[in-house]
Amino acid sequence: MSSIITGTRIVKTYGKGTEQATVLNGVDVVITKGEFVAVMGPSGSGKTTLLFALSGMDGITGGSVKFGDTELSGLRENVLADLRRTRMGFIFQQPTMLRNLNLLDNIMLPAVQDGKRNIAELAQKARHLMKQTGISGLEYRDTMEVSGGQLQRAGICRALMNTPEILFADEPTGALNSKTAEEIMGLLVAINQAGTAIMLVTHDARVAARADRVLFTRDGHIVSNLTLAKFSGGDLEARGEKVLAGMAAVGI
Numbered sequence: 001m002s003s004i005i006t007g008t009r010i011v012k013t014y015g016k017g018t019e020q021a022t023v024l025n026g027v028d029v030v031i032t033k034g035e036f037v038a039v040m041g042p043s044g045s046g047k048t049t050l051l052f053a054l055s056g057m058d059g060i061t062g063g064s065v066k067f068g069d070t071e072l073s074g075l076r077e078n079v080l081a082d083l084r085r086t087r088m089g090f091i092f093q094q095p096t097m098l099r100n101l102n103l104l105d106n107i108m109l110p111a112v113q114d115g116k117r118n119i120a121e122l123a124q125k126a127r128h129l130m131k132q133t134g135i136s137g138l139e140y141r142d143t144m145e146v147s148g149g150q151l152q153r154a155g156i157c158r159a160l161m162n163t164p165e166i167l168f169a170d171e172p173t174g175a176l177n178s179k180t181a182e183e184i185m186g187l188l189v190a191i192n193q194a195g196t197a198i199m200l201v202t203h204d205a206r207v208a209a210r211a212d213r214v215l216f217t218r219d220g221h222i223v224s225n226l227t228l229a230k231f232s233g234g235d236l237e238a239r240g241e242k243v244l245a246g247m248a249a250v251g252i
C-alpha cells in the first residue's frame, strides 16, 4: 500500500535558549492509505505535537513530512491551508463550533469557504452525513442545545464534508461518557472501513484497540509499534488486553 503521510526524522523544538524543549527528537512514521493508526503515550510525550506536525497544522524544526509526494514544508501557507481543508479532516476533544450558527450551518461552513461549490449540494451532503451519524432532526439546533455526543457527531460530519483522505483525531472521546465514546468509535471504524485513513491520539486502551496499529511515544521518540489485525467488531476485549500490555511494556 502506498503511504499517505511520511514523516522522516521529525524534530520539533519549542521555545528558545534555556527555555528550549525538544518534544519530537527524530521521529520516523509512515501512515499508509486507508490505515487506522492510534498514538498513545504519557501526558506531555508529544502526541498532539506529532499530530500537528504530520497534518501541517504546525511547522517542524527539522526533518520532513510528506503528504503523498508533497513535502509540506515546501508549501506556501495558503496552499497548505487548502490542502488541509480539502484532503484532511480534523476532530478534537471539544468541537469548536460557532455559537451564532445552527448545527447544519456549522457543519457546512468549512466546505462553503471553498467558494466554488454549490450551497444546495453542500446542504444535501451535510444532511446526508447527519443522517449517517445519527443526528438527523438536529439541523436547526443551536450548538448549545445538543449533548456532547451529538456535538462530536456534528464535528465528525464537518470533518467529512470534503471527503478527506485522512482524518486526524485528537482525543475525540476524551470528553464523553463510555457509552457515547463507544458509539463515536463505532462511527470512526465505519469511516475507516469506507476508506479514510485515521490518525487518532488517545489515552484509552479500549479506544486504541480499534486501530490497525498503535504507536507508543515517549521522551520525543516512537518507542514501540503494536500491529493489530483490522478490527471487524468481534474481539475488542482481547485487543484491549494487547494494547494494555503494550502500554505496560513502555511504562505508561
Ligand SMILES: Nc1ncnc2c1ncn2[C@@H]1O[C@H](COP(=O)(O)OP(=O)(O)OP(=O)(O)O)[C@@H](O)[C@H]1O
Pocket (backbone or CB within 6 Å): 014, 015, 023, 041, 042, 043, 044, 045, 046, 047, 048, 049, 050
Ligand atoms: N506551543 C507550545 N509551546 C511550548 N511548549 C509546548 C507547546 N505545545 C506543547 N508544548 C509542550 O510540549 C510537550 C508535548 O506536548 P503535547 O501536547 O504534544 O503532549 P501530549 O503527549 O499530547 O500530552 P497530553 O497527553 O497531556 O495531551 C509538553 O511538555 C508541552 O508542554
